[in-house]
Amino acid sequence: MKTREKIIEALLKISALVTVLTTIGIILVLSIQSFSFFQEVSILDFVTDTEWTPLFAQKHFGILPLLSGTLIVTFIAIGFALPVGLSIAIYLNEFAPKKFKAIVKPVLELLAAVPTVVYGFFALTVVTPFLQNFYPDLGGFNALSAGLVMGIMIIPFISSLSEDALSAVPKSLREAAYGMGSTRFQTAFKVTVPAASSGIVVSVILAISRAIGETMIVAIAAGQQPRLTLDPTVPIETITAYIVQVSLGDVPHGSIEYKTIFAAGITLFIFTFILNNISFYIKKKYQEKYE
Amino acid sequence: MGANNNRLKDKIFQYWGMTCTIMGLVLLAVFIGNIIVEGIGRIDWAFLTNLPSRRPGKAGIYTAMMGSVWILFLTASIAFPLGVASAIYLEEYGTKSRLNNILEINISNLAGVPSIIYGLLGLEVFVRIFGLGGSVLAGAMTLSLLILPIIIVATREAIKAVPKSIKEASFAMGATKWQTIWNQILPSSFGGILTGVILALSRAVGEAAPLIVVGALAYVPFAPSTPMDEFTVMPIQIFNWVSRPQHGFSVNASAAIIVLLAITFLMNGIAVYFRNKWQKKVKW
Numbered sequence: 001m002k003t004r005e006k007i008i009e010a011l012l013k014i015s016a017l018v019t020v021l022t023t024i025g026i027i028l029v030l031s032i033q034s035f036s037f038f039q040e041v042s043i044l045d046f047v048t049d050t051e052w053t054p055l056f057a058q059k060h061f062g063i064l065p066l067l068s069g070t071l072i073v074t075f076i077a078i079g080f081a082l083p084v085g086l087s088i089a090i091y092l093n094e095f096a097p098k099k100f101k102a103i104v105k106p107v108l109e110l111l112a113a114v115p116t117v118v119y120g121f122f123a124l125t126v127v128t129p130f131l132q133n134f135y136p137d138l139g140g141f142n143a144l145s146a147g148l149v150m151g152i153m154i155i156p157f158i159s160s161l162s163e164d165a166l167s168a169v170p171k172s173l174r175e176a177a178y179g180m181g182s183t184r185f186q187t188a189f190k191v192t193v194p195a196a197s198s199g200i201v202v203s204v205i206l207a208i209s210r211a212i213g214e215t216m217i218v219a220i221a222a223g224q225q226p227r228l229t230l231d232p233t234v235p236i237e238t239i240t241a242y243i244v245q246v247s248l249g250d251v252p253h254g255s256i257e258y259k260t261i262f263a264a265g266i267t268l269f270i271f272t273f274i275l276n277n278i279s280f281y282i283k284k285k286y287q288e289k290y291e
Numbered sequence: 292m293g294a295n296n297n298r299l300k301d302k303i304f305q306y307w308g309m310t311c312t313i314m315g316l317v318l319l320a321v322f323i324g325n326i327i328v329e330g331i332g333r334i335d336w337a338f339l340t341n342l343p344s345r346r347p348g349k350a351g352i353y354t355a356m357m358g359s360v361w362i363l364f365l366t367a368s369i370a371f372p373l374g375v376a377s378a379i380y381l382e383e384y385g386t387k388s389r390l391n392n393i394l395e396i397n398i399s400n401l402a403g404v405p406s407i408i409y410g411l412l413g414l415e416v417f418v419r420i421f422g423l424g425g426s427v428l429a430g431a432m433t434l435s436l437l438i439l440p441i442i443i444v445a446t447r448e449a450i451k452a453v454p455k456s457i458k459e460a461s462f463a464m465g466a467t468k469w470q471t472i473w474n475q476i477l478p479s480s481f482g483g484i485l486t487g488v489i490l491a492l493s494r495a496v497g498e499a500a501p502l503i504v505v506g507a508l509a510y511v512p513f514a515p516s517t518p519m520d521e522f523t524v525m526p527i528q529i530f531n532w533v534s535r536p537q538h539g540f541s542v543n544a545s546a547a548i549i550v551l552l553a554i555t556f557l558m559n560g561i562a563v564y565f566r567n568k569w570q571k572k573v574k575w
Contacts, residue, residue, distance in 0.1 A: 001467060004469070005467055005468060005469050008469045009380075009384055009468075009469075011376065012376045012377070012379055012380035012384060013380055013384070013385070015372075015373050015376035015377045015380065016376070016377040016380040016381060016394055018373055018377065018436075018439070019377060019394065019397055019398050019401060019439060019440070019443070020393070020394065020397055022401060022412070022436050022439070023397050023400065023401060025412050025416055026404065026408060026409075026411075026412050029411060029412050029415040029416065030408075030411065033415070083311075084311045084314070084315070087304075087307060087308045087311040087312075088308065088311050088312045088315060090304075090308060091304075091305070091307075091308025091309060091311065091312055092308075092312065095304075095305045095308055095309075096308075096309075096312070104312060104316065106563070107316060107319070108312075108315050108316070108319075110319065110556070110559065111315065111318075111319055113493065113494075113497075113555055113556070113559050114497075114552065114555065115496070115497025115498075115499070115526050115551060115552075115555060116497065116499070116500075117497070117499050117526040117529045117530050117533070117548075118326075118497075118529070118548050118551065118552065120530070120533065121326075121529065121533050121544055121545075121548060122322055122325075122326075124533060125533075125541060126322075126325055152315075152318055152322075155315055159315075183297050183298060183300070183301040184301055184304075184305070185297070185300050185301035185304045185305075186297060186301075188304075206403065209403050209405075212405070213404075213405020213406065213407065213408070214405075215405070215406065215407045215499075215500035216499050216500055216526070216530065219500075219530070220530065220533055220534070240405065240407050240500065243407055243410075243411070243500075243504060244407070244500060244503055244504070247410070247414075247503050247504045247506070248503060248509065253419065261411065261504075262411060265407070265408055265411045268405060268407075268408065269404065269405075269408055272403055272404060272405055273400070273403075273404075275403070276399070276400050276403035276404075277400070279403075280396065280399055280400070
């Protein structure tokens, strides 16, 4: 009996360690390939060169164009999803009837369950042609449509997680505000939103991290032309879309082109790693504030 | 004056919040409606059973659908036992230990790693080092690692919800730790675990990026018949059709999206059903 229990515990422990091996694997794979990449390309060129053309005869390895592409799409997505998602969270929490909230919240969460290729199709075939009605110079591939559609995708991350945080604010605080004669608007913006701010910030950081790592929407709708620009109307390329582009082609293992996807990958990983740790830190630090 | 002003602000925000919420719902409706209008006419038996083709009118989603079924089946068989076992360990064994703390931080970090990074991991480890090539098995192993954090988190929540009294009663009857887990804790938390697993699998069915990196092909002439065969999945087939200029392929993409969305929403529906049923049945 004793030995059986011990064996089972050991097996369970091994399963739990798979997650640790995954992390170690990710870090090792990205570091080893990137290390070998940086023996051929100087890090200084990587972070300062303004062109990214590893697949051309005249090779340049500047990550900045991919980074600017990633950031501009993320910026548009968050710029759209943050005000809308937060308004929805506050509305559902403070204004809407309970029944309405019980139905609407899970329906909105469906937006996050839709596969991202589907959003890419939507951005390319519906949103871009629609925007071209107002702005005919808009490219067939552009950061604007991809960013807006990505914003739609991440609305539920912000609205649902922020609403959870708002709901967790103790009732007494809200009732005290109403007792003082506050309107719902004042209660929301002066009491519940500040009290739930750490949860809201965490939800926004998670949304940003999700937007930076999102792949298929940008691979379909934003184009495959790395360029250092802040213009959202022209085709660009993000880090993730570049990795897809190379993976679809026939790049031999061990070549410099093959290594570029790991160098691009480690850049992406560092960004999301920092964001995830900030949100983890905020969650740990503030989670028991009102308990 | 001040009071009126405040009431006005309150009303304005109410309408603004309502507008945002309705806009979200309308966007979802427009988006689904638009795809249905374009693609529904294209779905017939031949579309579901035809092999891929250069001509949009003859192309079908059979290979992609079978690829997705293979991926779903293999991913479930790898990730389900592994995820549930990890969650049991975290919740019932090394609690409060240093290792547990590390595991916890690690899992929350993994949940935030972009899916394409898992693709890079799978490409080096499963495809090259393990020598699996661009096979269904390599793809399923990659996706298993991707959804493992989701399954672990959901399983832990479900196990946590089982009241202590049940556990203590079992121990008092002389049951060992594992007997308690196997006979008491797992059966009473099974609904919650199942919900988490189905939601995680519905995420796996929609993934394209990590599989493209691992080497799933856009064009595969036949459906896989063993785990070592090359494959494609529905999201990659859709991606491939979307990238082509002919209108016929765009219609095909819409039709395939309808099938994919039906599968995804069905899985989400089943998960919600299990969650509700489980919450209702189990009243402590």
